[in-house]
Amino acid sequence: MSKLVINPLNRKSKINREIYGQFSEHLGRCIYEGLYVGEDSPIPNVNGMRTDVVEALKAIKIPVLRWPGGCFADEYHWKDGIGPKENRKKMINTHWGGVVEDNSFGTHEFMELCRQLGCKAYINGNLGSGSVQEMSEWVEYLTFDGLSPMTELRKENGREEPWEVAYFGVGNENWGCGGHMTPEHYANEYRRYETYCRNYHQDKQLYKIACGPNEDDYNWTQTVMKICTENVPANEKRLNGLSLHYYTTTNGFGDKGSATEFTPDQYYTVLSRGLKIEELIRRHSDIMNQYDPNKEIGLIVDEWGTWYDVEPGTNPGFLYQQNTMRDALVASTSLDIFHKHSDRVKMANIAQMVNVLQAMILTEGEKMILTPTYHVFKMYSAHQDCTLIDSFLETEEIGTDAAKVPNLHESASIAEDGTINLSVSNLSASEAYEVQSILVETKVSDVSAMILTQETAAHNTFEDPDHVCAKPFTDFKVTEKGIDFTIPACSVVQFAIR
Ligand code: AHR
Numbered sequence: 380m381s382k383l384v385i386n387p388l389n390r391k392s393k394i395n396r397e398i399y400g401q402f403s404e405h406l407g408r409c410i411y412e413g414l415y416v417g418e419d420s421p422i423p424n425v426n427g428m429r430t431d432v433v434e435a436l437k438a439i440k441i442p443v444l445r446w447p448g449g450c451f452a453d454e455y456h457w458k459d460g461i462g463p464k465e466n467r468k469k470m471i472n473t474h475w476g477g478v479v480e481d482n483s484f485g486t487h488e489f490m491e492l493c494r495q496l497g498c499k500a501y502i503n504g505n506l507g508s509g510s511v512q513e514m515s516e517w518v519e520y521l522t523f524d525g526l527s528p529m530t531e532l533r534k535e536n537g538r539e540e541p542w543e544v545a546y547f548g549v550g551n552e553n554w555g556c557g558g559h560m561t562p563e564h565y566a567n568e569y570r571r572y573e574t575y576c577r578n579y580h581q582d583k584q585l586y587k588i589a590c591g592p593n594e595d596d597y598n599w600t601q602t603v604m605k606i607c608t609e610n611v612p613a614n615e616k617r618l619n620g621l622s623l624h625y626y627t628t629t630n631g632f633g634d635k636g637s638a639t640e641f642t643p644d645q646y647y648t649v650l651s652r653g654l655k656i657e658e659l660i661r662r663h664s665d666i667m668n669q670y671d672p673n674k675e676i677g678l679i680v681d682e683w684g685t686w687y688d689v690e691p692g693t694n695p696g697f698l699y700q701q702n703t704m705r706d707a708l709v710a711s712t713s714l715d716i717f718h719k720h721s722d723r724v725k726m727a728n729i730a731q732m733v734n735v736l737q738a739m740i741l742t743e744g745e746k747m748i749l750t751p752t753y754h755v756f757k758m759y760s761a762h763q764d765c766t767l768i769d770s771f772l773e774t775e776e777i778g779t780d781a782a783k784v785p786n787l788h789e790s791a792s793i794a795e796d797g798t799i800n801l802s803v804s805n806l807s808a809s810e811a812y813e814v815q816s817i818l819v820e821t822k823v824s825d826v827s828a829m830i831l832t833q834e835t836a837a838h839n840t841f842e843d844p845d846h847v848c849a850k851p852f853t854d855f856k857v858t859e860k861g862i863d864f865t866i867p868a869c870s871v872v873q874f875a876i877r
Contacts, residue, residue: 381773383816385791385861387799389769394792396442396763397726398717399756400501402682404449405484406475406735407697413733413742414492415484422745426491427484431747432733432740433495439739439756440763443546445501445681445728446489450474450556452548453507457517460485461536474556476696486521490542499545501681501728506550506572506590507557515575518547523579541579546586546726548681549573552624553590554599562599565590566606573617584616588679591622592663600663604670620677620725623663626686626736627653627709638687638701639836643808644781646705646835649685650806651782653709656683657716664723677725680717684729684737684752685709698735702750703838704847704869706737707831710755711804711871715790718767729756741839748844754831758849758873761800765792768799772814777807786812787866799876805866808835818861818876825877826862828852832870 403409416422416429423430447455451474459468460482467482493500502521504514519529524541533541549572551557553565560568569589578584589607592599600621607618629636629645629652636645664678685706686698693699710729717724729752730736739753767790774785788804799821805812830852837847852872855864866872 380813380815381787383770383772383789383803383814384819385799385801385816386769386819387793387821388819390793391767391769392722394718394721394762394765394767395725396440397499398714398721398724399440399760399763400443400445400681400726400728401441401732401739402445402449402728402730403732404735405447405451405455405472405480406449406731407694407699408734408742409731410484413740415488417483425495427488428492428495432742435740435747435749435753436496436732439753440760441496441498442763443499443501443726443728444493444496444732445503445548448503448551449682450552452503452551453505453509453553453557455505456509456513457486461487461532475698476694487536487538500542501546501548502544503548503551504572504576506553506568511572511575514549514572515577518576518585519579522585525579543583544585546588546620547576548588548590548622549576550590552593554593554596557590562602563606566603569603569607570617586619587617588620588622588681589618591624591679594625595659595662597662597666600666604667608670616675618676620679621667622679622681623659624682625656625659625680626682626684626730628686635687638685638690639703639838641705641836644779646808647778647782647784649705650708650712650784651778653685654712654716654784656680656713660716660720660724664720667723674723678720678723680724680727682730683713683727686736700736701838702737702741702752703836704751704831704833705835707751707755707847707871708804708806708869710737710752711759711802712788712806714755714759714762715788715802715804718762718790718792721767743841746841748839748841749848750839751831751837751847754847754849755871758829758831758871759802761794761873761875762790762792762802765794765800767791768793770801772803777810786810787814797877801874801876802871803866804871805868807868809868811865811867813863813865815863816861821861823857823861823876826855826857826874828855828872828874830867830870830872832867835869
């Protein structure tokens, strides 16, 4: 019997709802087909956005959406995507599949999508191949309401009022696809570009995000933090967030592996590689603490998730992959880790929302399926904006010779109305475990729970869309001290404890 101790008296940081953020890039069938089908499509839509997908996404309470990339962001010229659609420039999406990008989804369409989803906008500007003026004008076009050429242009294009843009990324992966820069060079460029991303509203300041490290590139973090924070007057906030990108593959980018066909070794290897994000967050945070001891600058994990070989027969540049219970566990354990580091991790954006990498939703023509990862996001949405509370779970090491992981993983939070949200995952492919939980100084009167469980490679298909879905969980007992339960192999359980 594993012991789980939860102490609601020990309240920690707020779990920003933005930790449940999403990412949508002009890549494969994420935007086109997945989210946007155009007003004339036979697929039901509102202003071109597919209704089925938008409704399903609303149910998981999307707090923020990042766009237009990714690598695409650093070759995107926003003025190509405004004005009458028939006049918009066509281009080749050189990063992703070499397909024609007709720019029919641009700034106005993205802001309309955010409106329909009821989420905040996170726009990623082009530092790699764009100019300071271009980035500055985009911010002006989006957010200014005074007399200016960009305001006039926006009005000519049918939008009178400025939009609210919460987050603005100053370049993406500028150590790689965004210009192959050194950290010194990028940090100085950040200072220059950021200066002209004006704050037009004192009460709604842009949250500016610098390109952060790839995985364990600690030198990048050290250098960018140093240069971007030095000689900045205390009352000026020029850097609000630093991004971190980490993808989970089976054995590195040279051997990404299959999404659905894997051995026990590969199952545990992926889970173990997913858990590595904890060490990355801890070590990058340690460096950030040197320059920002009060934790005012957020670590923004704006690309994370699993990355496998594409589904056989699909365009290799479209990054279309299936999604199994293994991915559900990478999602649940990563979200637990973000919760536990929510004093520094202020936003995270899983890659990507529809039809690309570890997606919430897959589409095929007019059909749509929800992935196991979607169900985790839905169950876990209870944690949004709650306060992390102290939890400790006794675990044992399991796995194969190839990779070891803890058998169980957990996080807990408390809502304003006193409800305790507890998430527990069982990473074992075959063993169920009994858990005895103790809730310090808490009288439990009412418990409800949901479970997502299946064998490790189980996934939903267009023929069998509900093979993996969350169901009510009743295998628990309320005790004097808390609750006891048995958690089946390969599962995620979400409790609401009152
Ligand atoms: O999410 C796919 C790609 O991964 C993004 O475009 C890029 O930023 C990262 O390398």
